Amino acid sequence: MSNLKDSNDNDESRSGGIQVIARASAVMRALGRNPQGLSLAAIAQDVGLARSTVQRIVAALETEQMVEAMRPGNGFRLGPALAQLIHQTHTDIISIARKSLETLCDHLQESVTLSCISGKHTVVIDRVIAERELRVVFPMGQSLPMYATADGKALLSTLTDEQVREWLGDRLDPLTDATHDIESLLVELAQIRANGFALDHQEHTVGISACAILIPTFMGPHAVAVVAPTSRFQIRSFEFKQALKECKESIAKLAGGN
Template sequence: MSESKEKNEMDESRSGGIQVIARACSVMRVLGSHPRGLSLGAIAQEVGLARSTVQRIVSALESESMVEPIRPGSGFRLGPALAQLIHQTHTDIISIARKSLEEMSEQLNESVTLSCISGQQTNVIDRVIAERELRVVFPMGRSMPMHATADGKALLSTLSDEQILEVLGQSPEKLTDSTHGIQSLLEEMEQIRQSGFAIDNQEHTVGISACSILIPTFMGPHAVAVVAPTSRFEMRANEFRQALEACKASISKLAGEY
């Protein structure tokens, strides 16, 4: 085989490999923006590829646990391996924040979370679950909508209004009667940017509320949240806020600002 022909074949192989990676990334981004999952047909429509091509890509990603089936025949969502990679990426901030999270959870006797931005969603990278009968057990590694969660809104406030519109569009999904529309959310962003503090009053799940504080670090923006049944949240909101401010001060001493 001539040197020129061998080089051409290598270039074609490299180009094909890059295309496969790009397509796989497109599939994962689409699933990231639809945490409840999508069918193969819906994924294909979103990424503009043939269903058979998407099926091959999804099968390869599923074998690596990067995506997982929701139920047989019900579509796919992002898998646990992605959450593990995110967790490993943020190991330093987790080790820095862990003691502060544990102390705040013990002080309040409520569940607390540490989150970061993951694509167009919020991802919980660490949590401490309260040891009491009525509590909120927050899923680790699960992508959550930024517009309807306290930590998501705190993180969303680091973006400009134009960037928020690019991420959410004009009509973010209404999850409960309390979920904000885009105009109301943008107005709320002004207050959050000034205070660094956000509230989710049953905007994601009826009966569950949360408050969160933004923590800029040298590893990027993170958010700590207290998540509780709404019945307790309404009585203790000021107490939660004071605890979050103390937690931020504790973490900032070690994590610095980015």
């Protein structure tokens, strides 16, 4: 009888632990989908849990720096510890690509990023910020919608159209007036597969545009993007593409991709 009771207690403890992990993961995914931050009430609505439960989970995650509070009253967002974990996971690729990213940034005087697929989102795992007055500072470690960013679309181009529909569904939430719907996205993905470049013309953020190129590596596909104010991007897009090609060749020689 005692052994049976101990077994039941262990099963219940294991089940409770799994539930806590699942709920914490759901909270972090909700914040990943909303890099601008969410209030406790908004998180609770997104994940379908009581606000008091979400508050306890967020407090525990905040202690571990997996989430962080924004300005008072502005809710919570993913914290620095998550970006650090992602960085450590991809440290070999980051160390290989870092010099090429710095060279690209110095040459163009624009911010550049290195991204990969995480789940069904794009995550920036490294960046070099341009040293100029008007520049773009991209978030590290936050999940971004693949359909509305240049690096995300470059990574999506590695999938078939059927896989893209399965991942994204038939309706894409518009972030700006320029955001694609699923049909126009599939048309552009075919163009990216043909010419190797993905563009973001203010599809994620008004006033910001980007150009990205796919980088095959021994750890799977990555993407390098040049991100700039749209006013400069419009007159330098050809220059960006040429510089990205050189950056790809530099990284590919060391990263073992085909």
